Amino acid sequence: MPTRPYLFYGLTNSVCSRCLTKVEAKIIFRDEKVYLVKHCTSHGREEVLIADDVAYYKQCQAFIKPGDMPLKFNTPIQYGCPYDCGLCPDHEQHSCLTLVEVTDRCNLSCPICYADSGVAELSETTHQPRRHRSLAQIEQMLDAVVANEGEPDVVQLSGGEPTLHPEFFQILDRAKARPIKHLMINTNGLRLAHDRDFCDRLSQYMPGIEVYLQFDSFQEQALRELRGADLRAVREQAIAHLNEFKISTTLVVTLKKGLNDQEIGSMIDYALKQRCVRGITLQPIQAAGRLEGFEPGRDRYTLTEVRRAILEQSPYFQPKDILPVPCHPDCLAMAYALKLKGQVIPLTGLLDPTAFLSVMPNSVVYEQDEALKQQIFKLFSTNHSPASSATTLKQLLCCLPLVSVPAGLTYENVFRILIMQFLDPFNFDVRSVKRSCIHIAHPDGRIIPFDTYNMFYREGSAGSALITHRQKS
Known part of the structure; x- marks a missing residue:
């Protein structure tokens, strides 16, 4: 009898990348790689690479643990995952990190942007005015996070560009008044670079805050392709101010295969030399929002490929040092280290x-x-x-x-590397998304996984009409 040219490993549900209808999907191993194979009755067969390291993929499955539930759920189970997000009682994990978007406005119009933010007054997708959320709306969103978590582990103020909000420091005051353990500010760094007094005032909120600084490349071409501008001098000045005022910082790298993936080692080296930097987060592009020039089949970059690049480009870490994160091992991997007098000592391994x-x-x-x-x-x-x-x-x-x-x-001696991969219509896996622990606060009080929010629940997203149709029917 003929033998199939692959090993059938498991069965899950996914969505068709074109119509977003839920479809059955097989997880298969072939040529030491892991693929998601699905078939839509309208659009046919689809095969997506989800990992290029079978051994590590299996290790991720061994790192699964029972999830921690939030204190409350926000929506009932009605249509099944991913159509009930809010969090529904069928979600397996609480919020390790929750984003609160305080504005739709931005001082950049990045060609790659999951939120489709920009400098134009009107959104390209919704054709509605971009706006700052009111302080009352933001407080309601913060209260929703606290109601779900009690003492939220990490809340990240995001946007758009949150530092543009005219009541930015009042927002910080409101957030710090709540039992949030750690507060992050997701920023492109323009205001940090150009406004030293802003950095001085921000430093007064230490400890317990951290800047989540967009930092994608040392090369002009890559920055223009990802951000639409040469931001090298901006990032240098922002880091100088953050070092001066000793503001804890994480460098956040949006990765595109063949564009900036060869810079991973040099960016880790740079981060280790900065007094203010506590770590680096590497995020492969999620196929959501504005995606100029991005081809998922050509440009997709998996977590295992990022992990291998770290091991090949950085002398400090061995395979045992970069482990799956137990709360969501499919999509998160982490290494901890100490930086001491020019030495880097990996700890996780x-x-x-x-x-x-x-x-x-x-x-x-x-x-x-x-x-x-x-x-x-x-x-x-x-x-x-x-x-x-x-x-x-x-x-x-x-x-x-x-x-x-x-x-x-x-x-200041702690250094962490985090690989953070988000699911999108191509690699979507219901089994995995149920363990998602990176969430976003919806203005109506729901707490929604970041993966599904950008696919179905963000205004103007490709799947928002599908969700609306299901709710009406």
């Missing part, structure tokens, strides 16, 4: 994987496992006694800017 994996499936905090507790505190001792620590293994190895470090060191 020092953990015994046997002990780590034995505790994670039951979501046990490490204080309750004496052997693991001692191992953690041996590596990450704190200034207070282990008996009084409230730090959990989830905090240590989740997608949060939190880590306990040896006594005498500070947050």
Whole structure:
């Protein structure tokens, strides 16, 4: 009998990339790569590369643990995933990080933008005026996040460009008045570069805030293709101000295959040399929003390809150092390190994987496992006694800017690399999106996975009409 030229690994649901209708999908292994194969009755067969490393893909499945539920759910189960987002009771994970978009306006019109923001008064997709959200609306969104999470781990103020909001510092005041553990500001850096007084005032909100700075390339061509402008001098000046005022910063790189993926190692080296930088986040382009010149079949860049590029281009990390993040292992991978007097000491790979994996499936905090507790505190001792620590293994190895470090060191010594891949109509996997922990606050009070928000729930998105039709019918 003839043998199929692939290994059938699993079955899930996806969506047709053209009509966004839910379809059955097979996960197959072929030539040491992982593909999603689906068939739409209207648009035929579709095959999408989702990983180029079968061994790592299997490792991700071993890092699954029971999810943490939010304190409340916002929508009922009615049409099935991904048509009930809000969060519905069938979603498997709470919000590790929640975006709150405070404005639609921006001082750039990037050719690649998931939010379709820009300098024009009218949106290209909705043809409605771009606007700042009112302080009252923003407070309602923050309250919705707190209602779901109690004490949210990370809230990220985003846009558009949030620093353009005329009440930006009042927004910070409102956010800091709520029990949010860590506040991030997602910015293109223009105001940070051009307004030193703004940076000075922003530094007064330290600690507990962090700048999430767009930082895509050292090359003019790549910046023009991704951002529509040569921003090299802007980024240099922004970093100078952030270093001057000691404002914790993460560099965020939007990656496009063949454009800036060969710069990953040099960007890690640059980040390690900056006093203000706590880490670097690498985000392959999500096929959503404005996508000038982006061809998913040609330009798609998977998480495993990014991971391999880090290992090939940076001398500091080994495969054991870049691990799946347990809350959403398909789409998040992370490495922690210490930077000490010019040295980089990877930390994640020092953990015994046997002990780590034995505790994670039951979501046990490490204080309750004496052997693991001692191992953690041996590596990450704190200034207070282990008996009084409230730090959990989830905090240590989740997608949060939190880590306990040896006594005498500070947050400035911590360096993290995070690969953050978002699902889109091409690689969409219902099995995976149910564990999504990066969410966005909808103005109506719902909390929606970032992946599905940009596909179905953002005003003017390709799938918004489909959702409206289902709700009406």
